[in-house]
Amino acid sequence: MKMTALKAKCVALFAGLLLVGSAHANLIVNGGFEDNVIADGNWNWFPSSSVNGWEGSNIEIWHNLFGIASAEGQQHAELNADGGNSGVWSIFQKFATVVGQSYDVSFAYRARESSDLFNFTVGSINSNFTNSDTTQWKIFSSSFVATSTLTTLTFTSLNAGTLGNLLDDVKVNARVNVSESGTLALFAIGLLGLGLVRRKAKV
Numbered sequence: 001m002k003m004t005a006l007k008a009k010c011v012a013l014f015a016g017l018l019l020v021g022s023a024h025a026n027l028i029v030n031g032g033f034e035d036n037v038i039a040d041g042n043w044n045w046f047p048s049s050s051v052n053g054w055e056g057s058n059i060e061i062w063h064n065l066f067g068i069a070s071a072e073g074q075q076h077a078e079l080n081a082d083g084g085n086s087g088v089w090s091i092f093q094k095f096a097t098v099v100g101q102s103y104d105v106s107f108a109y110r111a112r113e114s115s116d117l118f119n120f121t122v123g124s125i126n127s128n129f130t131n132s133d134t135t136q137w138k139i140f141s142s143s144f145v146a147t148s149t150l151t152t153l154t155f156t157s158l159n160a161g162t163l164g165n166l167l168d169d170v171k172v173n174a175r176v177n178v179s180e181s182g183t184l185a186l187f188a189i190g191l192l193g194l195g196l197v198r199r200k201a202k203v
Contacts, residue, residue, distance in 0.1 A: 024173055027095040027103075028153065029053025031170035032073040038063035040074075045082040048091060056091040056154075058083040062166070071108030071137040072169035079118055079157045080164025089157035089164065095172065097146035102175040105153070106141035108168040110134070116165040117158035122172070123151055128158065131165060143175065 030053040038044055038061050045060040060081035063074055070076040080089050097103065105122055111131040119128050123144030131138065153172065157164045 024176065027097075027172040027174070028093055028170050029095075031107075032070070032168060033059070033061050033075050033077040034073050036061055036075075038075055040064050043078075047083075053093055054091050055093065057081060057085055057087075057089045059091055060162075068110070068166070070168050071110070071139075076108075076166050076168035078112065078164060078166050079155055080159055080162050082162050089159075090154060092152055092154035093170075094150055094152045097149060097151040098174075099146055099149060101146050102143055103146060103151075103172050104141065104143050104175055105172045106139060107170040108137045108139055110137045110166040110168075112163055112166055116163075118165050119156045119158060120154070121156075122153040123147070129165070137166075137168070 030051065033051070035052040036044070036046055036050070041064050043060060043062045043065045045058050048054050048056050048059055051059045051061075058081035060078040061075055062068065062070075062078060064070075068076075077091075079091065103123070105125065107120075109118075109129065109131060111134045113134065114132050116131050117129065118131075119126070120140070121127075123146060125142055125144050127140075129140075153170070155167060159165075
């Protein structure tokens with residue numbers, strides 16, 4: 001095999017691996033609410049326009065407040081934020097999707113009080129949560145098939161006031177076709193073996 005052909009296959013391999021890696025990338029920006037730096041043991045609220053990736057109501061961000069460690073990273077959000085609000089507390093994020101593509105979605109949630117209520121929607125998912133566990137984080141995970149090139153993920157509080165559910169580690173990932181990723185892995189192994197054989201032949 002000529003060197004140019006080998007290089008072409010290497011380029012194709014790396015391109016394929018990059019595609020697989022990008023499919024695993026989180027489509028939600030600032031899903032852990034880490035971008036607004038809060039001092040340890042403190043909290044602050046921000047208009048959503050000041051919180052990277054998010055839109056909607058004010059967003060309250062905690063860093064180890066009341067000794068509550070985040071599900072992921074150092075910070076998390078309280079859905080019912082401080083500051084004025086003219087209606088229900090609701091935060092959302094829009095992200096690009098491919099029609100017909102399957103996506104996995106997950107997030108961590110934890111009650112601040114004995115009965116925190118909120119609604120979550122994305123794609124075909126529309127779920128109400130009644131959460132009374134103030135001692136640990138719970139994980140929600142599901143999947144949906146995109147029907148539009150732009151999909152919206154939304155959390156809406158069903159509690160009045162400024163005390164509500166805690167949220168963290170919001171993720172949406174495109175589901176990778178197992179057969180395609182397996183083919184790329186085999187291709188990588190084949191190229192590696194070919195490279196070793198050529199190297200030995202030169203010695």
